[in-house]
Amino acid sequence: MSSFIFATLFVLLGALWAFINLRWARAPAASLPPTNWKNNRKLPPGPRALPIIGNLHMLGKLPHRTLQELAKKYGPLMSMRLGYMPTIVISSPLAAELFLKIHDSVFASQPKVQAADYLSYGTKGMAFTKYGPYWRNVRKFCTHELLSAAKIDSFKAMRREELESLVQSLMEAAKAHEVVDVSEKSIVHQALSLVAAPNLADYVPFLGAFDLQGLTRHFKETSKALDKILEIIIEEHVQEANSGQQRNNHEMDFVDVMLSLMKKSTNTHDGLSSIIDRTSIKAIILDMIVGTIDTSATAIEWVLSELLRHPRVMRQVQEELNSVVGMDRSIVEETDLAKLNYLDMVIKESLRLPPVAPLLIPRESVEDIVIGEYYIPKKSRIIVNCWALGRDSEVWSKNVEEFLPKRFKGSDIDLKGCDFQLIPFGSGRRGCPGMNLGLLNIRLVVAQLVHCFHWELPNGMSTAEMDMAEKFDLSSPRAKHLLAVPKYCLGV
Numbered sequence: 001m002s003s004f005i006f007a008t009l010f011v012l013l014g015a016l017w018a019f020i021n022l023r024w025a026r027a028p029a030a031s032l033p034p035t036n037w038k039n040n041r042k043l044p045p046g047p048r049a050l051p052i053i054g055n056l057h058m059l060g061k062l063p064h065r066t067l068q069e070l071a072k073k074y075g076p077l078m079s080m081r082l083g084y085m086p087t088i089v090i091s092s093p094l095a096a097e098l099f100l101k102i103h104d105s106v107f108a109s110q111p112k113v114q115a116a117d118y119l120s121y122g123t124k125g126m127a128f129t130k131y132g133p134y135w136r137n138v139r140k141f142c143t144h145e146l147l148s149a150a151k152i153d154s155f156k157a158m159r160r161e162e163l164e165s166l167v168q169s170l171m172e173a174a175k176a177h178e179v180v181d182v183s184e185k186s187i188v189h190q191a192l193s194l195v196a197a198p199n200l201a202d203y204v205p206f207l208g209a210f211d212l213q214g215l216t217r218h219f220k221e222t223s224k225a226l227d228k229i230l231e232i233i234i235e236e237h238v239q240e241a242n243s244g245q246q247r248n249n250h251e252m253d254f255v256d257v258m259l260s261l262m263k264k265s266t267n268t269h270d271g272l273s274s275i276i277d278r279t280s281i282k283a284i285i286l287d288m289i290v291g292t293i294d295t296s297a298t299a300i301e302w303v304l305s306e307l308l309r310h311p312r313v314m315r316q317v318q319e320e321l322n323s324v325v326g327m328d329r330s331i332v333e334e335t336d337l338a339k340l341n342y343l344d345m346v347i348k349e350s351l352r353l354p355p356v357a358p359l360l361i362p363r364e365s366v367e368d369i370v371i372g373e374y375y376i377p378k379k380s381r382i383i384v385n386c387w388a389l390g391r392d393s394e395v396w397s398k399n400v401e402e403f404l405p406k407r408f409k410g411s412d413i414d415l416k417g418c419d420f421q422l423i424p425f426g427s428g429r430r431g432c433p434g435m436n437l438g439l440l441n442i443r444l445v446v447a448q449l450v451h452c453f454h455w456e457l458p459n460g461m462s463t464a465e466m467d468m469a470e471k472f473d474l475s476s477p478r479a480k481h482l483l484a485v486p487k488y489c490l491g492v
């Protein structure tokens with residue numbers, strides 16, 4: 001039995017006890033349907049909530065799927081109560097536009113979650129930090145110093161080196177007819193799983209002290225392991241700076257710039273230099289590592305899975321690569337990518353089904369607001385079901401469940417966060433600042449893997465036998481690892 005189910009059962013028993021002893025009539029806040037909150041102002045419709053746990057017990061192992069089903073009954077704007085937290089679930093592109101574009105500033109904050117306290121140094125990074133001046137300064141700094149087009153371009157040589165070594169190691173696996181585990185994951189993934197795990201303490205705060213799910217212990221262990229790695233990264237940079245080898249501005253990397261901010265204020269990042277310390281540096285590096293590695297790796301494993309399941313699509317991608325890159329060049333260059341239109345359609349379709357972050361990152365409203373006929377109280381959790389947006393048959397078509405890259409042919413739907421039926425990188429002020437880097441990673445790695453290698457399923461497995469189930473995490477990977485056998489296909 002998972003620790004979450006165990007803990008939920010524990011609370012349910014507690015709730016039952018409370019229910020019997022206090023009687024339903026004496027516990028109105030916990031038992032009345034949502035429409036009665038706050039002076040009879042009308043909340044969006046939603047399922048009836050139980051005392052204490054509210055609707056937590058309904059989420060199941062794959063909350064994005066459960067919420068999509070519930071939205072079919074209650075509508076695209078649905079209200080629930082998760083523990084003590086009023087929660088609004090958004091399940092249509094139109095509703096997403098209202099929350100993430102029209103009223104973006106009201107919903108641009110993040111709720112305080114226990115995992116971020118341990119894994120983001122008390123929310124000193126960007127992703128789990130409240131909307132306000134600190135977040136604004138960190139975001140401006142990261143966008144300028146790491147994620148601008150010029151900075152991304154400046155790491156081109158490093159990416160090429162990594163690609164070459166990836167091709168080399170896969171060539172060796174191909175020679176030995178080895179099965180490759182495309183889904184192999186790191187400690188970063190462990191950290192993300194912990195952040196995504198439904199933590200009762202975030203919803204029923206008094207339970208935090210009991211650590212019923214054992215999550216606090218995991219948070220502490222993982223944060224200790226991550227802290228060691230981050231300390232090594234920072235110490236290496238400090239040693240290098242102290243060794244007298246002064247690097248010029250052009251050679252300074254992201255960590256160097258942050259360390260230099262601690263010593264002096266600058267015109268560009270004045271707001272941050274007065275508040276940055278070693279802990280915030282670690283939190284920001286961690287956000288960047290987590291943002292880059294796990295999301296891109298998850299997206300790549302899904303694209304490859306779909307290509308393996310659809311050999312005709314795989315052949316079409318390979319033909320496009322042959323005509324753009326050619327059979328006599330093994331490394332795909334970044335300049336090739338702009339010409340790979342079909343690959344782009346494959347990636348969009350893959351990010352639609354399934355999106356890497358099916359519920360984006362939950363937001364919190366900073367003030368009471370009325371949207372349409374509904375009242376949304378201050379401090380509501382806002383969950384955007386990106387999974388459901390990509391499967392809305394009203395805006396896509398009846399064949400929403402099919403993998404059909406050609407649906408993007410001639411379409412101007414892009415991934416920048418303005419086409420609300422496809423927002424795998426979110427939208428608005430809190431939309432993903434690393435979208436360009438993330439997309440570059442996915443395009444480059446997929447193009448490279450498919451250009452040099454034919455891929456087969458192991459042990460004669462057929463495409464119909466592939467298990468395409470997902471696991472729920474902040475980034476939702478395959479439930480079962482993708483195993484495949486590469487065959488080098490560019491001559492010797």
Ligand code: HEM
Nearest residue numbers: 127291292295296356357361425426427430431432434438
């Ligand atoms: C396939 C790649 C990626 C996907 C699918 C992805 C997806 C997302 C999503 C869905 C959000 C939440 C957006 C919202 O709530 O509107 C987000 C936020 C964020 N992403 Fe990404 N991301 C990717 C790559 C990256 C990369 C490469 C970085 C950094 C180097 C990054 C850093 C962040 C950060 C820091 C935030 C929080 C932004 C804030 O709170 O202001 N992501 N990402």
